[in-house]
Amino acid sequence: MKKSKIEDLAGLLKQKGMYVTKQRLHVLKLLVNARGTHMSADEIYRELVKKGVKISRPSVFNIVRAFQEHGVIDEIEIAGVKRFDAVTDGHPHFICTRCGEIYDLPTDTIVINYDMIPHKVEKQEIKLKGICQKCLEKKKT
């Protein structure tokens, strides 16, 4: 999804079988506009408060959980913290073990041969770890 119009976001919620509420739209808009940042529920809460949105911390937690259950957003757990991703195409993530930055990788970076898996795969969650380009460059200088 490109930069979001509020109607598109409401449409997305409806399409996923969810009621549209003002608070849900605030959370979704933030996540969609900040895609690639993989915010935790706490970070989402703080960001919304900063923007002057009236919302409670438990509401934010409930909303992101509901979004995730309905497939509106994806969840990735990194170092014990649940982070949320508005891009739900199953793209792999690269996590830098030095600076902790989370990078999106193109979906076709890794091709899984589903024919070799006898099980029913419901979710693709791929995490790669290492040292990111930025940290590698820092080391050189």
Ligand SMILES: [Zn+2]
């Ligand atoms: Zn790094």
Ligand SMILES: [Zn+2]
């Ligand atoms: Zn991502």
